[in-house]
Amino acid sequence: MAFDIPPPESCANRVIDCCGSTNDVARALGERGYPHLTWVAAREQDSGRGRLGRKWESMEGNLFLSVVVRIEDKSRWTWVPLAAAIAVAHGISQFADARIKWPNDIWVGGAKLGGILCEGVGSREGSFIIIGIGLNCATAPEGLDQKTVSLSDAAGLKVSAEDVRAPILAALERTLADLVENGAQAIRHAYEARAALTPGLAIEWGSGSGAVEGLGASGELVVVDENGSRVRLLAEDVKVRVVRKAADGSLL
Numbered sequence: 001m002a003f004d005i006p007p008p009e010s011c012a013n014r015v016i017d018c019c020g021s022t023n024d025v026a027r028a029l030g031e032r033g034y035p036h037l038t039w040v041a042a043r044e045q046d047s048g049r050g051r052l053g054r055k056w057e058s059m060e061g062n063l064f065l066s067v068v069v070r071i072e073d074k075s076r077w078t079w080v081p082l083a084a085a086i087a088v089a090h091g092i093s094q095f096a097d098a099r100i101k102w103p104n105d106i107w108v109g110g111a112k113l114g115g116i117l118c119e120g121v122g123s124r125e126g127s128f129i130i131i132g133i134g135l136n137c138a139t140a141p142e143g144l145d146q147k148t149v150s151l152s153d154a155a156g157l158k159v160s161a162e163d164v165r166a167p168i169l170a171a172l173e174r175t176l177a178d179l180v181e182n183g184a185q186a187i188r189h190a191y192e193a194r195a196a197l198t199p200g201l202a203i204e205w206g207s208g209s210g211a212v213e214g215l216g217a218s219g220e221l222v223v224v225d226e227n228g229s230r231v232r233l234l235a236e237d238v239k240v241r242v243v244r245k246a247a248d249g250s251l252l
């Protein structure tokens, strides 16, 4: 079943019953000029999406949250996905010790707990970014091409979308303010403290394989490929898979 986008006035800073994708509802809010950090969440989402047209399995009881982000200095924009991931990890820290799998996955124990989809929008009201956060609070989907986990299972107690929404929004406000005021360095340090793809880890991406070096100047993942060449992976382009760990930083 497809849902029409509800009137924006009835969605701003609210939990709505259902929609196709909360990112589309937030986009409509942004296009109407709603300010920085306006959010919308849905109890049900029937066309949740990930990057590159992938599907986001959206089961009832999980968090589907999208936020309008207005940051004037566009040189900061490439850091917004990592800032969002840091905010999610901090926002759920009372329930789980989450890692960030570059660029946008939230991992617990090597399984995917959540994902973030950032979309840039140009509009007459000014350009903005939509941060879309999907988090398996109650239930994780089964039978996917990667391991998944729910926050309730990770925490060993029932955790609802209501329990995490406000802490995540508060952490997002702090992290984005940090990015605006202090620049990428603040985000880089917070990311490194929670990075799942640590230096030396052997990974594969769309067209190659190599070892992780770290983050580049724009938040891209710098890797050294099999030929010893440095390659810069951009968040919008790649799906990264861990192969196995190289303790000395070399390829295995």
Ligand code: BT5
Binding pocket: 020, 021, 022, 023, 047, 048, 049, 050, 051, 052, 054, 055, 056, 057, 058, 059, 063, 064, 065, 066, 104, 105, 112, 113, 114, 115, 116, 117, 132, 133, 134, 135, 136, 140, 141, 144, 145, 146, 148, 149
């Ligand atoms: C993401 O994409 O991880 C970003 C997901 C963002 C979802 C939120 S929900 C609120 C807002 N509204 C939307 O429509 N989207 C955002 P990506 O890196 O492309 O990962 C997609 C992959 O994750 C899929 O191909 C599956 O392998 C896996 N996956 C799908 N649903 C999952 C789930 N519920 N839990 C864990 N993994 C999932």
